Amino acid sequence: MAEPLLDVRGVTLQYKTKDHLVTATYRVGFQVFRSDRYVILGPSGCGKSTLLKAVGGYIQPVEGEMRLTGSPIRKPGPDRVMVFQEFDQLLPWKTVRENVVFALSASGRLPRREAHEKAMHYIEKVNLGKFADSYPHTLSGGMKQRVAIARGMAMEPEILLMDEPFAALDALTRRKMQDELLQLWDDTHFTVLFVTHSIPEAVLVGNRILLLSPHPGQVKAELNSKGRAEGGEGRELSQRIQRMLFAEEVEEEAAAHA
Amino acid sequence: MPDGSVQVQRPEFVAETQSKLFGVVEKPLTAWERIFGKSAVRKSALLLVLAAAWEIYARKVDNALVFPTFTATVQAFFSAITSGVIPQRTWASIRVLLQGYCVGLVLAALLTALATASRVGTDLLETLTAMFNPLPSIALLPLAVLWFGLGNGSLIFVLIHAVLWSVALNTHAGFRSVSQTLRMVGRNYGLSGPRYVTQILIPAAFPNILTGLKIGWAFAWRTLIAAELVFGVSQGSGGLGWYVFENKNLLEIANVFAGLFTVILIGLVVENLIFRTIEQRTIRRWGMQH
Numbered sequence: 001m002a003e004p005l006l007d008v009r010g011v012t013l014q015y016k017t018k019d020h021l022v023t024a025t026y027r028v029g030f031q032v033f034r035s036d037r038y039v040i041l042g043p044s045g046c047g048k049s050t051l052l053k054a055v056g057g058y059i060q061p062v063e064g065e066m067r068l069t070g071s072p073i074r075k076p077g078p079d080r081v082m083v084f085q086e087f088d089q090l091l092p093w094k095t096v097r098e099n100v101v102f103a104l105s106a107s108g109r110l111p112r113r114e115a116h117e118k119a120m121h122y123i124e125k126v127n128l129g130k131f132a133d134s135y136p137h138t139l140s141g142g143m144k145q146r147v148a149i150a151r152g153m154a155m156e157p158e159i160l161l162m163d164e165p166f167a168a169l170d171a172l173t174r175r176k177m178q179d180e181l182l183q184l185w186d187d188t189h190f191t192v193l194f195v196t197h198s199i200p201e202a203v204l205v206g207n208r209i210l211l212l213s214p215h216p217g218q219v220k221a222e223l224n225s226k227g228r229a230e231g232g233e234g235r236e237l238s239q240r241i242q243r244m245l246f247a248e249e250v251e252e253e254a255a256a257h258a
Numbered sequence: 259m260p261d262g263s264v265q266v267q268r269p270e271f272v273a274e275t276q277s278k279l280f281g282v283v284e285k286p287l288t289a290w291e292r293i294f295g296k297s298a299v300r301k302s303a304l305l306l307v308l309a310a311a312w313e314i315y316a317r318k319v320d321n322a323l324v325f326p327t328f329t330a331t332v333q334a335f336f337s338a339i340t341s342g343v344i345p346q347r348t349w350a351s352i353r354v355l356l357q358g359y360c361v362g363l364v365l366a367a368l369l370t371a372l373a374t375a376s377r378v379g380t381d382l383l384e385t386l387t388a389m390f391n392p393l394p395s396i397a398l399l400p401l402a403v404l405w406f407g408l409g410n411g412s413l414i415f416v417l418i419h420a421v422l423w424s425v426a427l428n429t430h431a432g433f434r435s436v437s438q439t440l441r442m443v444g445r446n447y448g449l450s451g452p453r454y455v456t457q458i459l460i461p462a463a464f465p466n467i468l469t470g471l472k473i474g475w476a477f478a479w480r481t482l483i484a485a486e487l488v489f490g491v492s493q494g495s496g497g498l499g500w501y502v503f504e505n506k507n508l509l510e511i512a513n514v515f516a517g518l519f520t521v522i523l524i525g526l527v528v529e530n531l532i533f534r535t536i537e538q539r540t541i542r543r544w545g546m547q548h
Contacts, residue, residue: 058442086439093461093544106457107447137545222430 002030003070005191006159010064012054013050024050025217027064031212032159035189039206039225041196043245047217048195052163055193056082068158078107081152087144088153090136094124097132100151109155122154123147125184142173149181153190160192166201168176176205199238211244220244326512334512335519343501344520351497352524354410355482358417362474365418366425373430375456380430387427395420395481399488413485420477425470432466433459465541472533479528483521498524 007077008031013024023049032038040048053059055066057076066073068080081103083089090099100119104110110118123132126146136144145165150161166174178201185192196202202209203225211220221244293299309328316327326334338344369386372379395416402412436459444458460467486499496504498521505513541547 053442056442056446058445068383076442076448077448078448080446082442082446084439084442088437089439091440091443091458091461092546093464093540102457103447106449106453135544244313 002033005034005036005069006193007053007067008055008064009066009123011051011054011061011066012063013047013054013059015050015059020167023216025212028212028217028219029064030219030222032191032193034191035186037192037194037205037207039194039196039209040212041199041202041206041209041241042212042217042220043214044062044197046212046214048212049163051212052161052193052195052218055159056080056161078103078109078155079158080161081155081157083145083148083152083160083162083165087136087141087168089148090144092136095133095135096128098140099136099147100154103151103155104216107155116153119150122150125153125187126150126180130155137165137221140173141169142177145169145177146180149184153184153188156190158191160190162192162194163195167196167198176200181205196258199241202241203237209241211241213245289514302338323509326496326515330512331515331519334510335516338513338516344498346518347496347498347501347517348520348524351482351486351499354497355417355478357410358414359475359478359481360422361414362418362421362478363425363471366422366429366470366474369422369426370429370433371455373426374433374459379407383426383430387423390419390504391423391427393419395477396484396488399485413482416481417478420481421474424477425467428466428470428473429463432463432470436462439480465546468533469540472529475528475533476525479521479525 007170009029010027011029012026015022015024028047028051030038030040040051042048050059055068055073057073057080060074090096090101094102097119100123101112101115104115104118105112109115120129123129126149128143128146128150131139131143136147139147148165150214152162166177169177176245182205184190194202194205196205206225209223209225211223212218213220223237223241225252287295313328316325316330320327322330333346339525369379370385373383374380398416398419402415406412406415439460440462444454449457482497483499483502486497487503498517502514502517502521505511505517537547
């Protein structure tokens with residue numbers, strides 16, 4: 001088997017709230033290979049977002065290690081670009097084009113002139129060419145997320161980290177964005193690590209799905225998905241995942257009643 | 259379901275929408291509606307009414323030593339402008355103001371930088387602003403005169419006090435309210451240190467910074483005029499405040515009004531022209547304020 005692009009081994013993550021030390025994930029391990037659409041799926045409280053932030057370099061694990069192309073992850077860097085759920089991830093004082101150019105030039109990827117060309121290339125790709133000189137506040141939620149995706153892809157990172165990027169969108173837009181993401185992937189086969197709590201989204205977007213159980217997050221299963229090729233909108237796989245997550249709840253309830 | 263009733267069965271239908279049936283889809287407003295839609299027009303009309311009321315009342319009182327007429331004030335204002343007295347006094351005031359304002363800004367920047375860099379700095383800023391922000395600058399004037407004598411030094415000292423705390427407090431609050439997402443985005447692209455501050459924190463906190471600048475300016479302008487009323491006695495040429503005081507002593511009440519009018523005018527120009535323009539070119543354009 002080929003070398004994994006991202007190798008996460010036995011990672012335990014903790015964070016402090018005002019009164020508690022919370023363990024978000026406990027000894028989680030997984031491997032992402034090049035051109036994977038790797039989905040981390042779990043209910044709220046399974047530490048999936050915390051895990052993604054750790055891969056982003058924002059949180060250091062208390063145990064275990066994470067390697068990207070062989071070297072350990074220590075801090076945030078432009079080789080792992082995050083796309084967030086929040087619409088305010090775009091810099092409001094820059095236009096769509098400037099937002100993408102800013103990412104490229106601030107990180108030192110490209111000099112300004114070439115950055116402009118590359119920025120326009122990716123903005124066209126997400127069909128926002130007409131809005132290149134608009135400010136983010138004039139765009140709809142879906143368009144803002146498309147800009148964030150264009151910005152992430154323009155960076156051509158080793159891996160694109162997406163933290164429930166469509167969760168704040170309405171259902172119709174979300175569906176459209178999922179299809180667009182898959183079309184973009186068909187084009188360039190970029191590697192993406194995608195966090196979601198929606199089973200249908202995981203089945204549709206992912207080629208491999210990591211299932212986490214909550215409190216603290218632990219690996220429950222790792223499944224393959226054929227995405228769009230799954231029959232009946234992936235109903236069978238969805239039901240299988242649902243049974244796995246649901247079975248645990250029943251057990252927990254039974255234990256609580258016993 | 260109550261009474262065991264059944265749902266009413268209705269046939270489905272699909273309608274064609276017809277736009278021709280509407281009387282009005284979009285119609286321009288009348289000229290009158292458009293003119294009165296502008297707040298500038300409405301406010302100008304109000305000002306005219308107020309000026310007329312002033313003129314009528316002053317004529318009724320008929321005592322130029324207490325309440326000069328509007329026309330007399332306007333005359334005094336224009337003759338003071340053409341004689342060069344008001345421009346000269348205004349310039350004297352503004353020069354001192356700018357000096358105090360700039361030094362205040364530099365100190366505010368230093369204090370905020372300290373507060374952003376360390377927790378002790380934050381505590382220091384919070385304690386100092388809590389102590390000094392409620393203290394009116396003018397209350398420091400006696401001390402300032404004791405320390406720096408009767409001169410621009412004292413004025414600049416009270417001006418710094420007027421500007422420093424509001425700017426530092428607002429900038430710091432602005433930095434703190436920059437969203438976690440935006441901070442993470444900045445770090446994602448490898449920004450840190452001064453580049454992170456100038457490229458992420460300052461623009462993201464700009465609405466607050468601008469508020470601080472506006473409050474600082476308003477405090478400074480009022481403080482300066484008040485301070486000039488108190489002294490300027492020993493100065494060859496004082497500022498606008500001193501002009502007002504001087505003319506009151508000379509019983510040139512129309513000139514007093516003209517001086518006050520100039521103070522108002524400059525306040526309006528800075529607040530509504532300069533700051534408004536900055537606002538429109540920045541935070542409104544960016545949708546950070548509506």
